[in-house]
Each structure stands twice: as structure tokens, then as C-alpha cells.
Amino acid sequence: MITSTTPPAADPQSRLRPARYGIALALAALVIVALIVSSILNYVFLDTIPGRTSLYGLLAVALITLGTFILVRTFNRDRAMRRKHLIRAGVLIGLGVLLWLLVIDVFLFTQSAGPGVAAICALACLPTTAFGLFVVRRMDRNHKEPWRLVLVAAAWGAIVATSLVVWGETIWEQSAQHALVPGPGLDTSLAFMAGILEELAKGLAVLMLFLIMRNEFDDVVDGIVYGAAVGLGFNFLESISYMTNLYSVFSAEGAGWVAAGIQWYGRQVLGLFFGHATYTAFIGAGVGIARQLPSVRQKVMAIVAGFIIAIAGHFAWDAWATIFPIQNTLFGLVEIHLRTLIMTGPFTAGVIALLIFGIRYEGQNLLDQMRKEAATASGAILPDEVPILASPWQRLRQRLQALSRQGLPGYFRVSRLQTAQLDLAMERWHRERKEIDTPLEAEQQLRDRVMQLRHWIAA
Amino acid sequence: MSSVTYDQLRTLYRTLLVFATVGVVILAVGLVEFAYFERPGEGSGVKAHIVGVYQFDPDTKQPVGPDRSEFHRTEEFAAVVDWSSIPSNMIVDARWYNSFGSIEGQVGPAAPTELADKSVIPVEVPSGLHYVLPGRYTFVVERLEDGVPVEVLGRRFVVVERS
Numbered sequence: 001m002i003t004s005t006t007p008p009a010a011d012p013q014s015r016l017r018p019a020r021y022g023i024a025l026a027l028a029a030l031v032i033v034a035l036i037v038s039s040i041l042n043y044v045f046l047d048t049i050p051g052r053t054s055l056y057g058l059l060a061v062a063l064i065t066l067g068t069f070i071l072v073r074t075f076n077r078d079r080a081m082r083r084k085h086l087i088r089a090g091v092l093i094g095l096g097v098l099l100w101l102l103v104i105d106v107f108l109f110t111q112s113a114g115p116g117v118a119a120i121c122a123l124a125c126l127p128t129t130a131f132g133l134f135v136v137r138r139m140d141r142n143h144k145e146p147w148r149l150v151l152v153a154a155a156w157g158a159i160v161a162t163s164l165v166v167w168g169e170t171i172w173e174q175s176a177q178h179a180l181v182p183g184p185g186l187d188t189s190l191a192f193m194a195g196i197l198e199e200l201a202k203g204l205a206v207l208m209l210f211l212i213m214r215n216e217f218d219d220v221v222d223g224i225v226y227g228a229a230v231g232l233g234f235n236f237l238e239s240i241s242y243m244t245n246l247y248s249v250f251s252a253e254g255a256g257w258v259a260a261g262i263q264w265y266g267r268q269v270l271g272l273f274f275g276h277a278t279y280t281a282f283i284g285a286g287v288g289i290a291r292q293l294p295s296v297r298q299k300v301m302a303i304v305a306g307f308i309i310a311i312a313g314h315f316a317w318d319a320w321a322t323i324f325p326i327q328n329t330l331f332g333l334v335e336i337h338l339r340t341l342i343m344t345g346p347f348t349a350g351v352i353a354l355l356i357f358g359i360r361y362e363g364q365n366l367l368d369q370m371r372k373e374a375a376t377a378s379g380a381i382l383p384d385e386v387p388i389l390a391s392p393w394q395r396l397r398q399r400l401q402a403l404s405r406q407g408l409p410g411y412f413r414v415s416r417l418q419t420a421q422l423d424l425a426m427e428r429w430h431r432e433r434k435e436i437d438t439p440l441e442a443e444q445q446l447r448d449r450v451m452q453l454r455h456w457i458a459a
Numbered sequence: 460m461s462s463v464t465y466d467q468l469r470t471l472y473r474t475l476l477v478f479a480t481v482g483v484v485i486l487a488v489g490l491v492e493f494a495y496f497e498r499p500g501e502g503s504g505v506k507a508h509i510v511g512v513y514q515f516d517p518d519t520k521q522p523v524g525p526d527r528s529e530f531h532r533t534e535e536f537a538a539v540v541d542w543s544s545i546p547s548n549m550i551v552d553a554r555w556y557n558s559f560g561s562i563e564g565q566v567g568p569a570a571p572t573e574l575a576d577k578s579v580i581p582v583e584v585p586s587g588l589h590y591v592l593p594g595r596y597t598f599v600v601e602r603l604e605d606g607v608p609v610e611v612l613g614r615r616f617v618v619v620e621r622s
Binding site for chain 2: 177178180181182183184185186187188189191192220248249250252253282285286289292293298301302304305306308309311312313315316319350353354357358360361364
């Protein structure tokens with residue numbers, strides 16, 4: 001009965017899956033080659049501290065890349081293999097992170113400000129970045145992204161993307177400083193450098209998630225969430241870098257902590273959502289819209305458009321923020337906020353507009369699919385449940401009712417049931433739009449899971 | 460897929476393309492700005508002779524010791540330029556930039572002959588500070604046109620150590 005009312009498989013013999021995995025592998029290979037080449041060039045020609053860091057840091061980057069790849073693929077495997085791969089990925093990423101932090105501490109932070117200062121700066125940035133990630137994930141009101149992928153996105157932004165740009169920017173900056181006239185021309189060149197290299201490095205993470213984890217990358221809303229998460233990760237490490245650097249510059253004048261504190265406020269409070277998070281969210285929006293577009297030409301256009309807006313927004317801030325003079329008076333504090341609002345505010349407003357529209361678009365379609373599923377009488381979604389599932393507040397109310405009746409276990413059981421039902425609606429939506437490459441059995445498995453959870457709650 | 464749904468996605472796509480068009484305009488303005496300050500075909504072939512960068516004695520206003528590329532932050536230092544190495548029909552200046560891109564010492568703009576008695580160009584300590592800030596300093600001798608620096612005739616880099 002169920003099969004007669006379930007939509008047919010959209011494209012059960014899809015050849016997209018291996019093709020996009022191939023693109024992902026090619027991109028990963030390009031990233032690694034770029035890292036190796038820039039590191040060696042840096043080391044041979046510049047012999048700077050970042051140059052040495054790049055060479056010693058290669059192993060750390062390779063470990064993190066491999067570990068990330070294994071981690072995101074782990075959840076596509078069966079339970080027996082999952083644990084083994086999780087441990088493998090955890091060990092690789094852990095080793096990579098430790099090695100990378102060691103390299104950073106020894107060659108960059110320690111040299112400029114000392115490991116103690118670096119640790120304090122990192123601790124200061126941790127709660128604000130965590131708050132940012134929490135808010136960004138909560139923005140997806142209908143179908144939240146798994147924490148593991150949000151954190152993977154942030155980790156890429158913090159570790160891999162920053163590594164890519166440190167080396168690329170060293171070469172660009174050194175070349176520009178040796179060739180250009182200091183002043184506005186050089187500043188413009190460096191603004192192009194930051195916009196292009198940093199957004200490309202961050203955007204690669206969003207693109208990789210899109211190619212490898214298509215099932216967790218549903219639409220424009222997901223793209224904005226992943227993009228903003230990458231931006232927040234990047235902003236985290238960049239904040240530490242700027243704070244420690246300014247501490248070391250001004251500490252001898254007795255103003256080290258003041259300089260670091262101003263940087264913290266500018267980057268972790270005022271610029272938490274306005275800077276990197278906004279720019280990379282545009283890349284995510286482009287990739288997310290491309291996810292649902294029918295033609296390859298439109299997909300490419302959407303992705304390129306996302307990158308262009310991100311690069312332009314980043315460039316505009318770096319090149320023209322100094323147009324707004326900040327007075328050395330109390331009013332200067334107001335001017336600092338106004339500058340951020342005027343320069344980055346329009347871009348953030350653009351992302352919010354896309355997000356709100358995307359949430360409405362997603363919500364309406366999920367509601368439509370839930371109604372259709374309820375009409376099949378499969379039992380996975382009951383007609384009475386549709387209005388509850390369609391409203392985040394009603395879903396919360398239902399979970400809180402379970403909490404008052406059965407405590408935390410009851411809350412989590414209902415939460416899992418709601419998530420499984422929304423997963424089913426999302427799967428149906430993608431299948432109806434012929435933008436999914438999992439077999440029809442996957443949808444039935446989701447339906448079975450909902451029924452299992454329903455029985456579990458009833459028991 | 461209903462026509463309403465298709466319109467919604469199309470609206471999102473078109474909104475993104477509109478934003479991207481604005482982005483292209485911003486980047487184009489940036490390129491124009493870059494081209495204005497880095498004018499093509501401005502190479503004169505002239506090289507300014509920077510004699511060296513030396514520790515600076517603020518009492519005698521004279522350089523002391525050997526030519527160096529690294530200084531302690533408590534030391535004052537200055538560049539010495541041989542202005543006679545530049546044709547007299549040019550308008551030039553010399554500037555020190557700190558690692559934040561701020562100008563920390565300057566002579567000119569003027570004809571090289573008018574700068575003959577200003578061959579020593581010291582780095583200035585920023586107001587409110589006791590010493591120069593650590594970091595990488597850039598010294599440039601520039602040729603100007605209509606008040607805009609268009610060519611670097613000579614360049615030196617100096618590192619001021621943190622400790």
C-alpha cells in the first residue's frame with residue numbers, strides 16, 4: 001500500500017554521486033598541492049617565520065584534511081564500521097590539531113607574545129565564537145544541521161583556511177610591498193588579496209561539504225549556516241592572531257592588554273556576525289541555491305555569484321573602511337560602530353534577507369510534503385502532527401510537555417521523532433524535485449525509523 | 460513542483476544575481492582606484508641612491524654607526540638619501556611607513572635640489588609613545604605627479620625588534 005502512494009525514485013541510477021566525489025577529490029588534491037607549493041616557495045625565497053611554519057605545518061594540514069574526510073564519510077557507513085572510522089578520524093584530527101597548534105604557538109604566537117598570552121586570547125574568543133555558532137545553527141528553524149558538520153565547517157575555517165591564506169598572503173604581500181607605491185594603491189592591492197584569497201580558502205570548505213555531504217546540504221538555509229560557521233571559525237583564529245600581535249607591539253608601552261581587548265571587541269563582538277561570517281554566508285547561499293537549481297549553467301552561475309559577493313564585501317571593508325575617520329574622542333566609540341554598520345551592514349542585511357526568504361521557502365515546502373505524507377496514511381506523519389511539525393514553537397511545546405511528563409529522556413525521544421519526521425519530509429521534497437541521488441529505499445528507511453521511534457515513545 | 464515553488468527559487472536565484480552585480484561594480488571601482496594610484500607606464504627608469512639606514516643621534520641630528528637593517532625599539536634610526544642621484548626636474552619625497560601603513564617621518568615633496576640639506580630622514584616616535592613601535596618599516600623615495608606618488612625610486616626595509 002505504501003509503495004503505491006510513495007513518489008517513484010527520482011533518479012535511482014544517478015551518476016552524479018561518483019562525479020561530485022571526483023570533483024571533491026580533485027579540489028582536495030588542489031588544496032594540498034597549493035599548500036605544498038606555497039610552503040616550499042615561502043621557505044626557499046622568503047625564509048620568514050610563516051615560511052618555516054608552512055613547511056613544518058604541512059604534516060598537520062595533511063592529517064586534518066585526511067581526518068576530516070574520513071569523519072564526514074563515517075556517517076554514511078553502517079554501524080559496525082562507523083565506530084572504527086570515527087576513532088581513526090578522531091586520532092588523525094586530534095594529532096593534526098595538536099601539531100598545528102604546537103607549530104603556531106612556537107613559531108608565531110610564542111615569538112610575538114608568548115604562549116600564556118596566546119592561551120588567554122584563545123580563551124577570550126572561545127565563548128563568543130561558540131555563541132556565534134549556536135546562533136547560526138539555530139537560524140535553521142525547520143531542519144537544523146548536525147553539530148558535527150557545523151563544527152567541521154568551523155574547524156576548516158579556523159585551521160585549514162587560515163593555513164592556506166597565511167602562505168598565499170605572505171607571497172602576495174611581499175611581492176606587492178616590493179613592487180607597488182605605498183599608500184592607497186598598495187592598500188587596494190592588499191584588500192584584493194584578502195578578499196580573493198580568504199574567501200576562496202573559506203569557500204572551499206562550503207563547496208567540499210556540498211560535494212561530499214549532499215544529504216546534509218539541503219538548500220539556501222543550510223548553505224548560509226555552513227558558510228557562516230566557516231567564517232566564524234576563520235574569525236576565531238584571526239582574532240587570536242591579531243590580539244597576540246597587537247599585544248606584543250604595545251606591551252612595552254604598557255598598553256598590550258588594551259590593544260588586545262580592543263581587537264577582541266572589534267572582531268569577537270562588533271564583527272562577530274558582520275565580518276567573515278557574513279561574507280562566507282554569501283558563498284554558502286550561492287552553493288545552497290545551486291543545490292536546487294535544475295541546470296548546470298545556473299548552478300555554476302549561483303556558486304560564482306556567491307563568491308563574487310563575498311569577495312566584494314570583504315574587499316570593500318578592507319579597502320574603504322579607513323574612509324570613515326575615527327576621532328580620538330568619546331564620539332569615536334560611536335563612529336566605530338557606525339562604520340561597521342554602514343560598511344558591512346548592507347551585506348549582512350542581504351544575507352538575512354536571503355535567509356528569511358529561504359526559511360519561508362523551505363517551511364512551505366516541508367509543510368506541503370508533510371501533508372502529502374500524512375495523506376498516504378503510512379503512519380509516519382499523522383494529520384494531527386502536521387501543524388505541530390510545521391511550527392518550531394509548537395515543536396518546542398510538544399518537547400516541553402514530554403519533559404514535564406517523562407523528564408529529559410522523554411524530551412530527547414520526542415526530539416528524535418520530530419527530527420526523523422522532518423528528515424522524511426525533506427527527503428520527499430528533494431525526491432519530488434529530482435535533486436536527490438539516494439535510492440527510494442532510503443526514504444522507506446526513514447519512514448521505518450519514524451515508526452520505530454513512535455513505538456519506542458509509546459512503549 | 461508547483462509554479463509557486465519554482466517562482467520562489469527563481470526569486471532567490473535572481474536576488475543573488477542582483478547582489479553579485481553590485482559585487483562586480485564594487486570590484487570594478489576597486490580596480491579603477493588601483494589603476495589611478497598605480498598608473499601604468501609611469502616608470503622613469505630613475506633609481507634613487509639610498510646611502511643606508513643608520514642609528515640616529517637626536518642631539519646631533521646625525522646618523523651614527525654602520526648601515527643596518529635591524530634595530531632595537533629603543534633606538535632611533537634614520538635613512539640617508541643622496542638626492543643628487545635624482546634628476547632635478549622631478550618632484551619627489553621620502554617617507555617612512557610603519558607596519559600598519561602609517562607615515563612615521565617624511566621630507567618633501569619638493570625638487571631634489573631643494574632637499575639637498577635634508578638628506579637624513581629619521582623615523583618619528585608616534586605621539587603619546589616612548590619609542591617607535593616594533594615591526595617592519597618601509598622607507599621609500601617617491602616621484603610625485605599632481606601631488607600623487609606614482610613611482611618608487613628607491614626602497615629599503617627595516618625591522619624593529621619587539622624585545
